[in-house]
Amino acid sequence: xxxxxxxxxxxxxxxxxxxxxxxxxxxxxxxxxxxxxxxxxxxxxxxxxxxxxxxxxxxxxxxxxxxxxxxxxxxxxxxxxxxxxxxxxxxxxxxxxxxxxxxxxxxxxxxxxxxxxxxxxxxxxxxxxxxxxxxxxxxxxxxxxxxxxxxxxxxxxxxxxxxxxxxxxxxxxxxxxxxxxxxxxxxxxxxxxxxxxxxxxxxxxxxxxxxxxxxxxxxxxxxxxxxxxxxxxxxxxxxxxxxxxxxxxxxxxxxxxxxxxxxxxxxxxxxxxxxxxxxxxxxxxxxxxxxxxxxxxxxxxxxxxxxxxxxxxxxxxxxxxxxxxxxxxxxxxxxxxxxxxxxxxxxxxxxxxxxxxxxxxxxxxxxxxxxxxxxxxxxxxxx
Amino acid sequence: xxxxxxxxxxxxxxxxxxxxxxxxxxxxxxxxxxxxxxxxxxxxxxxxxxxxxxxxxxxxxxxxxxxxxxxxxxxxxxxxxxxxxxxxxxxxxxxxxxxxxxxxxxxxxxxxxxxxxxxxxxxxxxxxxxxxxxxxxxxxxxxxxxxxxxxxxxxxxxxxxxxxxxxxxxxxxxxxxxxxxxxxxxxxxxxxxxxxxxxxxxxxxxxxxxxxxxxxxxxxxxxxxxxxxxxxxxxxxxxxxxxxxxxxxxxxxxxxxxxxxxxxxxxxxxxxxxxxxxxxxxxxxxxxxxxxxxxxxxxxxxxxxxxxxxxxxxxxxxxxxxxxxxxxxxxxxxxxxxxxxxxxxxxxxxx
Numbered sequence: 001x002x003x004x005x006x007x008x009x010x011x012x013x014x015x016x017x018x019x020x021x022x023x024x025x026x027x028x029x030x031x032x033x034x035x036x037x038x039x040x041x042x043x044x045x046x047x048x049x050x051x052x053x054x055x056x057x058x059x060x061x062x063x064x065x066x067x068x069x070x071x072x073x074x075x076x077x078x079x080x081x082x083x084x085x086x087x088x089x090x091x092x093x094x095x096x097x098x099x100x101x102x103x104x105x106x107x108x109x110x111x112x113x114x115x116x117x118x119x120x121x122x123x124x125x126x127x128x129x130x131x132x133x134x135x136x137x138x139x140x141x142x143x144x145x146x147x148x149x150x151x152x153x154x155x156x157x158x159x160x161x162x163x164x165x166x167x168x169x170x171x172x173x174x175x176x177x178x179x180x181x182x183x184x185x186x187x188x189x190x191x192x193x194x195x196x197x198x199x200x201x202x203x204x205x206x207x208x209x210x211x212x213x214x215x216x217x218x219x220x221x222x223x224x225x226x227x228x229x230x231x232x233x234x235x236x237x238x239x240x241x242x243x244x245x246x247x248x249x250x251x252x253x254x255x256x257x258x259x260x261x262x263x264x265x266x267x268x269x270x271x272x273x274x275x276x277x278x279x280x281x282x283x284x285x286x287x288x289x290x291x292x293x294x295x296x297x298x299x300x301x302x303x304x305x306x307x308x309x310x311x312x313x314x315x316x317x318x319x320x321x322x323x324x325x326x327x328x329x330x331x332x333x334x335x336x337x338x339x340x341x342x343x344x345x346x347x348x349x350x351x352x353x354x355x356x357x358x359x360x361x362x363x364x365x366x367x368x369x370x371x372x373x374x375x376x377x378x379x380x381x382x383x
Numbered sequence: 384x385x386x387x388x389x390x391x392x393x394x395x396x397x398x399x400x401x402x403x404x405x406x407x408x409x410x411x412x413x414x415x416x417x418x419x420x421x422x423x424x425x426x427x428x429x430x431x432x433x434x435x436x437x438x439x440x441x442x443x444x445x446x447x448x449x450x451x452x453x454x455x456x457x458x459x460x461x462x463x464x465x466x467x468x469x470x471x472x473x474x475x476x477x478x479x480x481x482x483x484x485x486x487x488x489x490x491x492x493x494x495x496x497x498x499x500x501x502x503x504x505x506x507x508x509x510x511x512x513x514x515x516x517x518x519x520x521x522x523x524x525x526x527x528x529x530x531x532x533x534x535x536x537x538x539x540x541x542x543x544x545x546x547x548x549x550x551x552x553x554x555x556x557x558x559x560x561x562x563x564x565x566x567x568x569x570x571x572x573x574x575x576x577x578x579x580x581x582x583x584x585x586x587x588x589x590x591x592x593x594x595x596x597x598x599x600x601x602x603x604x605x606x607x608x609x610x611x612x613x614x615x616x617x618x619x620x621x622x623x624x625x626x627x628x629x630x631x632x633x634x635x636x637x638x639x640x641x642x643x644x645x646x647x648x649x650x651x652x653x654x655x656x657x658x659x660x661x662x663x664x665x666x667x668x669x670x671x672x673x674x675x676x677x678x679x680x681x682x683x684x685x686x687x688x689x690x691x692x693x694x695x696x697x698x699x700x701x702x703x704x705x706x707x708x709x710x711x712x713x714x715x716x717x718x719x720x721x722x723x724x725x726x727x728x729x730x731x732x733x734x
Contacts, residue, residue: 303646
């Protein structure tokens with residue numbers, strides 16, 4: 001495999017040499033990779049790392065999403081989900097409603113409930129603690145993957161406690177782990193322009209680090225495809241890598257493709273397939289201390305997410321149902337996918353499907369039931 | 384390792400046999416197939432260009448006696464929703480196309496039970512007398528149908544259509560060029576031999592055509608490869624195909640209950656097509672069925688053409704799959720992948 005222009009270039013040989021030797025890539029390496037359009041080369045290299053770490057396994061999870069409220073004081077410019085209080089499209093769910101949504105699906109083998117919402121101006125601290133406690137009561141075996149670092153910092157604020165004490169309260173109520181949202185891009189320039197009110201990058205990393213030190217695992221994300229530069233992406237990834245070196249608490253990195261529709265940045269275009277695959281592959285190459293890279297099918301579509309399994313990703317996320325945040329921004333993907341659909345996509349990609357729980361423990365004996373799953377919603381539409 | 388052997392064959396412009404093509408298809412790593420296809424594409428199309436055409440699909444009727452199981456577009460004669468376009472509607476659609484700098488219409492329709500042959504001749508003559516536009520029209524099943532209805536031979540039908548204004552023929556209705564498959568999914572449509580005979584005759588008369596393949600329904604992988612072999616064989620004789628367009632079957636609203644082909648299988652089929660069809664110069668990515676993201680990625684797997692701006696598309700849309708792309712978007716997507724976008728006509732001449 002050496003016909004490509006880039007492959008003859010010294011920088012490529014150097015990067016390839018490092019990856020093959022298991023050495024760490026530098027900031028410049030990351031930049032070079034982002035600037036190249038040779039996605040097959042980059043993908044193949046990312047795949048060698050993916051195989052080293054995860055073999056031919058590709059993970060998915062049987063999960064349920066709950067977005068408890070879209071009322072948000074941050075009103076980031078890239079967001080189509082957040083609404084002001086009093087807006088006719090604003091909503092908030094009571095704890096009873098949330099528990100109702102969980103109970104309604106008690107017969108399904110859901111292992112994770114994924115909960116995120118806006119930064120609500122006046123819901124009390126006890127609402128959040130109760131939400132977790134009541135869900136756990138209603139379905140004790142379920143893993144609660146809830147509240148991004150941004151929400152955790154907000155909860156610490158309104159409770160008047162430290163991040164650490166807040167996390168301990170929530171854990172005691174039943175919280176299992178934190179999703180990786182709200183990281184956006186850790187660049188002061190971007191935050192100033194797009195999300196000035198949001199928790200700072202230092203704050204985000206502090207919440208993640210604190211959680212990790214308490215033994216609470218979390219994920220990490222990056223919202224790409226708006227006004228960020230390649231340098232800003234690489235810096236973001238390296239900041240995550242540094243934190244992970246210290247704590248080891250990140251499970252997966254999830255590049256999030258920006259969806260411009262219905263946002264204040266609606267004049268921007270959707271991300272391209274090249275861009276999406278490059279973000280997967282470069283993340284796999286730079287984040288050498290992250291066990292998993294996720295291709296989030298809701299955002300990039302099931303077809304491209306499947307292709308991404310050959311470009312460094314080893315996880316498609318889950319069955320989902322009722323995703324609101326990306327769909328408010330015009331995502332045309334289905335609201336959910338069945339296990340059978342996810343397993344088929346993974347098989348067709350040449351990988352072995354593994355159903356996991358939130359912490360990447362393998363769920364056994366799913367093959368039989370996966371075949372008899374009913375389709376979820378329309379199933380399998382595309383973005 | 385087979386990779387080195389394949390690499391060498393491509394470097395030396397050697398042909399892949401049927402067995403080798405099958406082996407290629409079954410290679411586990413799609414990135415390897417992409418790399419080989421990209422190599423072949425560069426040999427055939429050395430410039431870093433990706434072409435596209437501004438045109439519109441016009442479906443003059445959706446009434447069809449063929450009743451193919453994979454089709455969500457057709458209506459039976461007399462059924463609700465059946466239509467035949469009027470001349471006013473035709474003219475309006477063509478004027479719209481011209482105003483958008485369109486250079487061609489893709490004129491296709493169902494196999495209508497009662498329209499006489501004169502209908503088609505007069506439609507072409509009418510269009511040509513009113514509008515300066517290239518007519519890429521009537522796939523082989525329509526030509527065979529006209530021949531059966533009128534009692535004229537294929538050669539005569541083609542000569543008369545051409546005299547009336549037909550410029551080139553689209554490669555639709557090929558589905559899978561294996562009669563076992565055609566019997567199963569489209570028993571009333573022309574046979575594989577008839578499809579090829581129409582194309583051969585068209586090429587002999589100097590009419591350029593494209594070729595398609597609709598895959599991912601009831602066919603085997605061997606049958607897909609057989610399809611490529613038959614096209615390659617004819618192309619050796621005539622050199623009349625300008626492009627090959629493989630697209631995956633879209634099952635929604637049809638009478639074939641299978642899961643849709645995923646992105647990986649699409650790229651695999653595309654890459655193998657590029658490597659195996661060594662005598663067909665252009666390969667189209669299908670954003671209409673795959674969406675803009677996968678279609679862009681297809682440019683790294685052998686495709687060198689982005690198809691049409693599709694000012695109007697009805698057949699795929701009837702399966703509930705509906706993407707829209709402006710010319711500006713198409714150009715942005717091509718540029719973003721590191722290629723130079725270029726408008727073309729049906730003969731792949733740059734405009």
